[in-house]
Amino acid sequence: MQSTAHDFKDNVGAALADPNLQDSLAKLKVGFSERRRQAAERLPEFEALRDRARDIKDHALANLDFYLEEFERKVMALGGHVHWAPTAADARQIIGELCRSVGARTVAKSKSMVAEEIALNEHLEALGIAPIETDLGEYIIQLRHEPPSHIIAPAVHLTKDQVADTFLEHHAPLGFTRRLTERNDLVAEARHVLRQKFLDADVGLTGANFLVAETGSSMLVTNEGNADLSNTLPKMHIVLASIEKVIPTLEDAAVLLRVLARSATGQESSAYTTLNTGPKRNDDLDGPSAYHVVLLDNGRSSVLGTKMQDMLRCIRCGACMNHCPVYGAIGGHAYGWVYPGPIGAVLTPQLIGVEEAGDLPNASTFCGRCESVCPVRIPLPRLMRHWREREFERHLTPWTARQGLALWAWFARRPRLYRGMAQIANRMLAMCGRAEGRYRMLPLAGGWTRFRDFPAPPPGGTFHAQWARTGGKRP
């Protein structure tokens, strides 16, 4: 996917001015967080489970090479194939060749953020292969030629009316000429249109929530059951997953599933949990005859063993964005690339470069709500701060901000001088703002006074000046 992360500020402007988006975000903000809160409350051991989930992922990451090789051995023993893709281009090429090897004309896809990350659809289309999104949300945004705006709810930025219009436009030629307004009718119509495409697909491509090393299984959770159709009906099944998805055992998966569903949607568990373990066996009634797993690195292994490794624990539940007030104000598209919200602000600079995505880790108040809900306890604010430090070191921070900061820090390190300057500033602000008690405009503070008044200090001087005057007593 082509990044617009460098245009973050323009993206923000557009997002804030989009009434449909603001409508959708208003609903998302209350819905997701309320459901997660209730789910967490219903499970007394939820906090302890979060610790276990964190520890499982940490252990897997500390021994990632071991578990990946174990996983590969198991897949091969089952008659499947594993392909290692160091870069996005490698992954695209591998998948393209696999599709061509069976003469595929269509590929049924179930939601995969990694497929977005490697821009798979564009590649397949260039090869003359039609990708068909089978997740309802993905299907909607595919029709609209939009990227996903959320990692578990890709079309969450759209209102029902927008979906109704999109369906009418695209389904009318297929004979569905009535504009639907009920949610259930919309789902039924999409199902009708998609069902035949499932049956026709030559290749099924899915992502994976977890790769289980002990069994060689890929595990996928959905609420629509679409993944089951995209991996059982076609003759070839391709699993596309990034390397940090591997975990040791099925028991570990059980722990992670329990925190995943609750954190994501507040469900006890997702509606469908599917395990794919190799190709169709002789006595199986159905299933793919060929089974391939494509393992994508794309820069992740370079994070291993660094202070940033924690970001690889992410299980893509979306809770951090559901609880982020910045995401809640601007939605997912403004972040400009595949992964939005707090985890996007941490991952994106890693995956496409901090020069391109430098705004993302800066656009946070460090309110900490993301970290407080992350099921695997990723210290998202700390990781964002890490990027700010890299930007500062590399002089990517805007010049004016750097100069202002340097001047302030120079004074802050000279307390006596600082004190004198503070007293002068206090006096001036107090005197000029005396009549109203606040400023409607203030030089050099346009970012503030464009939207807010700026409170003037009361007369009398700074705290330290007053304290010194009274000899260390309250006035």
Place this chain on the structure above:
Amino acid sequence: MSTPPEVRPAPPRRVALFVTCLVDLFRPAVGFAAVKLLEQAGCTVEVPPLQVCCGQPAYNSGDRASTRAIAAQVIDAFAGFEAVVVPSGSCGGMLVHHYPGLFDDDPGMKARAEDLARRSHELTSFLVDVLGVKTVAARYDGTVTYHDSCSGLRELGVKEQPRRLLASVEGLRLREMQTPEICCGFGGTFCVKYPDISNAMVGEKSADVVATGADTLLAGDLGCLMNMAGKLQREGRHVRVRHVAEVLAGMGDIAAIGEPEAKR
């Protein structure tokens, strides 16, 4: 979140006040309110002269070297006090949670930073959790709503302490917002670096405040208070905005944040 000690040592009596740079410059009354509350609780309060700022502006801008220099200065300034009290959750969080990590490569300084972290407390948490204060002698005639500033809430576990003390203020009624725990959009330099996002956030906060019908908005962090006061005033709302310490110390009759002295 700081875990309370198993056995409570005798309450410290000689405490140092970390005024914070915003209180020093924009709202000295908060500092005096803190001194009053601490004295009423039996402490002697000193204000070490060589303190300036906790270093958050540099820290959150990625300037680690300046942050370390400022932190070292703060560590020196507050050496030897039994307790260091801060009328701000974010500056408190800085001392308690972030200073030690700045000195990972300097064991001597790290130990001193950890020592300061152990002695540092947010004001209302110090009063309630450490000194065991249950009531204050104050009166405030009005309906207030309380905003939980992010760092105080999530880094220091400040939630019930201010409410417990407010419950003892005569004449005061508390009416909660729908979402008192959601960020007001201040975020230090964030509010000027991303003014549009900040404005959207503080706009929602203001709507939530207004919907409570409260006549006064309180919080424990001056940055958030200035941000919310500025927005409420720009929107022409009649909500007075004060630091919680002012009300607890019985200083609720001074002009509210952003209001002229004459109107008192």
